[in-house]
Amino acid sequence: MGSKHFQPTWRVLCSDRSRALATKNGKISHASDGESLGIGIRVLADGAWGFAASDDLSRAAVEGTAARAVAIAKASARVKQQDVRLAPEKPVTAEWTTPCQIEPFTISVAQNIDLLFKIDSELRSVAGVTMAETNMNFRREEQWLVSSEGANIHQTKYSTGVGYAAHAFAGSEIQKRSYPTSYGGQWQNKGYELIHELKLVENARRIGEEAVALHKADQCPEGTFTIVLDDAQLGLQIHESIGHPIELDRVLGMEANFAGTSFLTLEKLRKLRYGSDLVNVVADARQEHGPGLGTFGFDDEGVPAQCTPIITNGLFTGYLSSRETAHAIGADRSGGTLRAEGWNRLPIIRMTNVSILPGEEPLTLEQLIADTDQGVFMQTNRSWSIDDKRYNFQFGCEIGWEIKNGKRVRMLKNPSYSGITTEFWNSLDAICSRDEWTLWGTPNCGKGQPQQVMGTGHGAAPARFRDIRVGSAYKGN
Amino acid sequence: MLNRNKAADVFDRIQRYSTADEVEALFYAGHSSLTRFANNTIHQNVAEENSVVSVRTAFGERTARATTNKLDEESLKRAVKSAEDIARVQHPDPELLAMPASGGKNYGAIPSRHFDETAAITPEQRAEAVQKVVSVARKQKLTTAGIFSTAELVEGIFNSRGLNDWHTQTSSDISVTMLAADSSGWQKANSPNVAHLDAVALAEIAARKAVESASPREIPAGKYTVILEPAAVLDIVGFMFFDFGGLAILDQRSFLNNRVGTKIFGENINISDDVGHPLQSGVPFDGEGMRRQRVHLVEGGVVKRLVYARATAEKMKKSEHRDKVGVVEPTGHGFPIPNEMGEAPMNIVFGASTDPKTVDQMIASTERGLLVTRLWYIREVDPYEKILTGMTRDGTFYVENGKLREGVRNFRFNESLIHMLSNVEEMGTPVRASGEESFDMVVPAMKVRDFNFTEVTKF
Numbered sequence: 001m002g003s004k005h006f007q008p009t010w011r012v013l014c015s016d017r018s019r020a021l022a023t024k025n026g027k028i029s030h031a032s033d034g035e036s037l038g039i040g041i042r043v044l045a046d047g048a049w050g051f052a053a054s055d056d057l058s059r060a061a062v063e064g065t066a067a068r069a070v071a072i073a074k075a076s077a078r079v080k081q082q083d084v085r086l087a088p089e090k091p092v093t094a095e096w097t098t099p100c101q102i103e104p105f106t107i108s109v110a111q112n113i114d115l116l117f118k119i120d121s122e123l124r125s126v127a128g129v130t131m132a133e134t135n136m137n138f139r140r141e142e143q144w145l146v147s148s149e150g151a152n153i154h155q156t157k158y159s160t161g162v163g164y165a166a167h168a169f170a171g172s173e174i175q176k177r178s179y180p181t182s183y184g185g186q187w188q189n190k191g192y193e194l195i196h197e198l199k200l201v202e203n204a205r206r207i208g209e210e211a212v213a214l215h216k217a218d219q220c221p222e223g224t225f226t227i228v229l230d231d232a233q234l235g236l237q238i239h240e241s242i243g244h245p246i247e248l249d250r251v252l253g254m255e256a257n258f259a260g261t262s263f264l265t266l267e268k269l270r271k272l273r274y275g276s277d278l279v280n281v282v283a284d285a286r287q288e289h290g291p292g293l294g295t296f297g298f299d300d301e302g303v304p305a306q307c308t309p310i311i312t313n314g315l316f317t318g319y320l321s322s323r324e325t326a327h328a329i330g331a332d333r334s335g336g337t338l339r340a341e342g343w344n345r346l347p348i349i350r351m352t353n354v355s356i357l358p359g360e361e362p363l364t365l366e367q368l369i370a371d372t373d374q375g376v377f378m379q380t381n382r383s384w385s386i387d388d389k390r391y392n393f394q395f396g397c398e399i400g401w402e403i404k405n406g407k408r409v410r411m412l413k414n415p416s417y418s419g420i421t422t423e424f425w426n427s428l429d430a431i432c433s434r435d436e437w438t439l440w441g442t443p444n445c446g447k448g449q450p451q452q453v454m455g456t457g458h459g460a461a462p463a464r465f466r467d468i469r470v471g472s473a474y475k476g477n
Numbered sequence: 478m479l480n481r482n483k484a485a486d487v488f489d490r491i492q493r494y495s496t497a498d499e500v501e502a503l504f505y506a507g508h509s510s511l512t513r514f515a516n517n518t519i520h521q522n523v524a525e526e527n528s529v530v531s532v533r534t535a536f537g538e539r540t541a542r543a544t545t546n547k548l549d550e551e552s553l554k555r556a557v558k559s560a561e562d563i564a565r566v567q568h569p570d571p572e573l574l575a576m577p578a579s580g581g582k583n584y585g586a587i588p589s590r591h592f593d594e595t596a597a598i599t600p601e602q603r604a605e606a607v608q609k610v611v612s613v614a615r616k617q618k619l620t621t622a623g624i625f626s627t628a629e630l631v632e633g634i635f636n637s638r639g640l641n642d643w644h645t646q647t648s649s650d651i652s653v654t655m656l657a658a659d660s661s662g663w664q665k666a667n668s669p670n671v672a673h674l675d676a677v678a679l680a681e682i683a684a685r686k687a688v689e690s691a692s693p694r695e696i697p698a699g700k701y702t703v704i705l706e707p708a709a710v711l712d713i714v715g716f717m718f719f720d721f722g723g724l725a726i727l728d729q730r731s732f733l734n735n736r737v738g739t740k741i742f743g744e745n746i747n748i749s750d751d752v753g754h755p756l757q758s759g760v761p762f763d764g765e766g767m768r769r770q771r772v773h774l775v776e777g778g779v780v781k782r783l784v785y786a787r788a789t790a791e792k793m794k795k796s797e798h799r800d801k802v803g804v805v806e807p808t809g810h811g812f813p814i815p816n817e818m819g820e821a822p823m824n825i826v827f828g829a830s831t832d833p834k835t836v837d838q839m840i841a842s843t844e845r846g847l848l849v850t851r852l853w854y855i856r857e858v859d860p861y862e863k864i865l866t867g868m869t870r871d872g873t874f875y876v877e878n879g880k881l882r883e884g885v886r887n888f889r890f891n892e893s894l895i896h897m898l899s900n901v902e903e904m905g906t907p908v909r910a911s912g913e914e915s916f917d918m919v920v921p922a923m924k925v926r927d928f929n930f931t932e933v934t935k936f
Contacts, residue, residue, distance in 0.1 A: 022817055024728070024817055025728070027568070027570050027572075028541075028567050028568065028570065028815055029815055029816065029817040030815055030816060030817055031540075031541040031542065031563045031564070031567060031815055032531075032541065032542040032543060032544065032560075032563070032815075033542075033543040033544070033556075033559040033560070033563060034543065034544040034545070035543075035544070035545045035546070035547070035552070035555070035556070036529075036544075036545070036546045037546060037547055038527065038546065048519065048522075049520065049521060049522060050522055050600075051521070051522065051523040051524070052523070052524045052525070053523070053524070053525045053526070053527075054525070054526045054527070055526065055527045055528060055546045055547070056526070065526075068524055069524075071600060072510075072522045072523070072524060072600045073522070074600075075512075075519075075522065075599075075600035075601050075603070075604040076512075076519040076520075076522040076600075076604065077519075078519070078601070078604045078605075078608065079514065079517075079518060079519040079604055079607050079608050079611060080518045080519065081516065081517060081518045082518075108566070109562065109563050109566050110566035113566060113567065113568070117568065130728075130729040131728045131729060131730055133817065167728075167729070167730055169729035169730070169734060169861070172861055172862070173861055174729070174730060174734075174860040174861045176860075252516070253515050253516050253620065253622060253656070254515045254516070254520055254521075254622075255515070255622075256515055256620075256622035256654050256656055256661075257513075257515065257622040257623045257624060257652055257653070257654040257663075258624075258652075258913060260853075260870075263935070344525045344527060345523075346521055346523050348521075382858075383856040383857055383858050383866065384856055385854040385855070385856045385866045385867055385868065385889070386854055386868075387853070387854070387868045387870070387887060387889070387934045387936075388853055388854070388868065388870050389934075389935070389936055391934050391935045391936070392868070392889055392932060392933075392934035392935070394866050394889060394891075394932075396858050396866075414859065416858070418889070418931075418932060420934075420935065449511060449513055449521075449624050449626075449652075450509070450511055450523070450626070469932075472889075472891065472931045472932060473858045473859075473864070473866060473891050473931075474858070474859070474864070474891070475891065475929075475931050476700065476891065476929040476931060477859075477862065477864050477891060477892070477893050477896070477929060
């Protein structure tokens with residue numbers, strides 16, 4: 001089991017504990033705890049991969065799972081073009097834990113529910129709110145990674161997520177506002193302190209009022225305009241139009257049947273002008289980047305967390321890579337991005353924290369709007385879609401504001417924008433500075449077969465884009 | 478693998494450990510394998526075994542759930558305690574019902590969905606099938622990617638009022654993408670019985686699509702007559718069925734708010750939920766153990782009925798909407814309690830056309846239009862008009878004067894489902910279809926006029 005042709009990777013998740021609480025219209029709509037424990041064994045045999053996982057941790061079952069992984073690898077070897085080649089990595093023995101000020105599972109469920117009900121009550125105190133939803137989620141994931149190369153790594157990761165939404169149905173429209181952002185709110189690798197930081201109750205009434213006010217707002221016009229995106233929407237824009245296309249497995253065709261491929265073919269590295277000079281993007285899994293859902297000590301191949309420059313002053317400079325794919329870009333080491341959803345899934349290339357760096361000149365959102373003669377400010381994602389090579393995208397937002405002569409002059413409903421990835425990023429002409437920058441969490445990124453859901457991080461600040469197509473989503477309907 | 482007797486033993490222990498008024502256990506277990514290939518190589522190949530028990534406890538009007546994949550005494554006790562601890566601190570919910578003592582009306586016999594041959598498929602057999610797919614690719618100078626997966630799964634429910642039910646089934650999926658320099662083709666099939674899947678046939682169709690759509694031409698976006706193959710129909714219509722639950726109406730989040738009983742689709746649209754249909758798959762009971770009923774959701778374009786979990790039906794009967802939503806009764810479509818969504822129909826069967834057409838016949842009757850193999854990355858733009866956006870993918874063709882002319886670059890659509898299902902000119906015979914954006918269902922190919930494409934992408 002230790003020869004150079006046979007490299008098992010043992011991966012155990014122990015005490016993978018989760019708690020999910022949710023309310024809807026003044027009632028508990030979800031209340032559950034979960035635990036999962038098992039072993040996943042990845043082996044390289046006859047130059048091909050095999051993976052087997054089991055919840056049975058008895059010695060006999062683990063040996064059987066290992067044997068199954070080897071048999072699978074040998075079957076894989078029947079259909080191969082060449083042997084798998086791995087970039088070298090010095091094995092380490094290490095411990096790593098998410099910095100966590102308040103262990104979330106020490107906070108009583110009663111206290112959590114009281115907070116959610118307080119928010120729910122604020123939302124529903126606004127006449128016209130027809131549905132209020134809140135959610136709170138915690139996870140503690142403990143992992144031992146042991147490989148025949150000699151790695152022995154123990155990591156414990158905490159994550160917390162919280163958010164809420166107000167829906168308003170009237171006439172022939174359903175409008176919605178969410179906080180801190182949509183689809184589950186904000187998620188970070190933090191403890192309960194995240195809940196304290198977000199001013200949840202303080203913002204609830206405003207969110208309810210905006211959901212109702214949208215019914216009286218004008219429809220966002222269709223045309224080509226300057227747009228300003230809030231930091232949460234820009235985070236999702238990064239996820240879809242930078243984070244996915246830079247995944248080297250997509251580029252190499254390994255995801256062609258499901259998630260798709262990428263327009264970022266290999267010859268574009270260090271040649272393609274991805275964005276304007278103001279666009280600087282990194283994939284940074286290190287703790288110093290912040291408590292993102294893509295922050296860790298080591299990836300699932302035992303490669304330490306790294307910071308990879310992805311776009312440097314607008315130039316495309318890097319991919320997300322693994323030990324198997326690094327050679328394709330001439331790298332002698334993996335970028336450290338191979339992660340699995342859990343013990344029962346094969347690790348694959350995933351985004352870490354793919355973030356745009358804030359502008360270096362001081363610039364607040366209000367200053368950015370004051371500097372804009374005419375345009376639309378869009379906040380909070382409502383819909384997102386992009387083609388399977390990641391060229392053409394369309395995003396809808398929950399709320400828009402017309403900007404005229406440097407001021408927000410009226411609310412606009414159903415704002416949307418669309419474009420082609422590189423044209424869009426080349427149209428960025430201003431981005432706010434560090435004080436406006438937030439590391440957002442995307443907890444629901446789907447990829448792989450069987451599909452795996454992974455958390456990723458995206459730091460972003462509000463930014464301005466010129467000559468963007470607005471309103472196509474409603475064109476013709 | 479976990480069987481009904483072992484699960485009953487586990488449930489006995491859970492009951493002994495619990496101090497709650499009522500207790501329920503849901504079991505999910507099985508083994509699954511998936512062989513994945515790309516670049517004409519098997520690059521990922523996985524197998525998994527797991528057994529999960531999800532325990533729900535109830536104290537009067539309070540309930541909560543805890544889940545574990547360890548069935549030893551300590552783990553079960555911890556799960557029971559977690560479920561009880563969370564339940565005890567809930568605010569009382571007067572609408573929470575006592576657990577059911579039986580699953581209610583029996584649907585009748587459901588075809589067996591367990592096939593020994595499928596359960597016993599080996600990695601070597603999957604590799605052999607992949608090798609044949611790769612051979613098809615090589616013959617056409619194409620590159621292939623895809624999956625071949627099989628599984629044997631059980632799902633069961635027990636509660637302290639004596640209800641218990643159990644379901645065993647197998648499943649198999651083959652999906653094939655064929656890639657050429659500037660084009661691609663795709664096919665996917667799914668069945669409880671692997672003998673019904675033909676990897677080579679799927680590969681040959683995908684290869685033909687890749688070859689025939691080579692050098693795609695860009696044509697302008699706009700409204701076109703489209704011929705949607707069954708997988709494309711499945712993936713787009715799947716976005717409306719979560720609105721067919723009673724709770725969606727009570728929450729006022731459904732596009733059917735104020736529309737049940739009205740004709741919103743074309744007369745030729747008939748839709749049922751029917752777990753027992755011979756082409757359907759899945760579990761014949763819901764998250765509380767209620768037996769799924771056959772429900773005619775849409776008849777002649779009119780939304781006739783919704784589906785209901787027990788509690789939703791009770792709530793609807795007391796609501797202002799009760800006279801406007803058709804028959805209100807539990808239909809066996811509830812999700813495990815507690816949940817946000819209530820219920821949804823998950824075994825969709827579209828009614829057959831009185832004059833079904835093949836895709837070739839639809840092409841032959843089209844003066845100017847598009848043939849769409851597959852839709853991708855579909856998301857909801859407008860929840861009440863049910864406007865969806867998404868892309869075409871892996872085989873989009875221009876049709877002119879009754880002939881397939883050439884491949885075209887892929888489009889973005891922004892189309893209302895209400896509009897689309899009002900404009901269906903022709904339909905095929907419904908088949909079991911499988912996609913990536915929605916659950917499997919029984920749907921026909923459709924020819925739809927004025928389908929709204931708003932943008933063209935670069936390939």
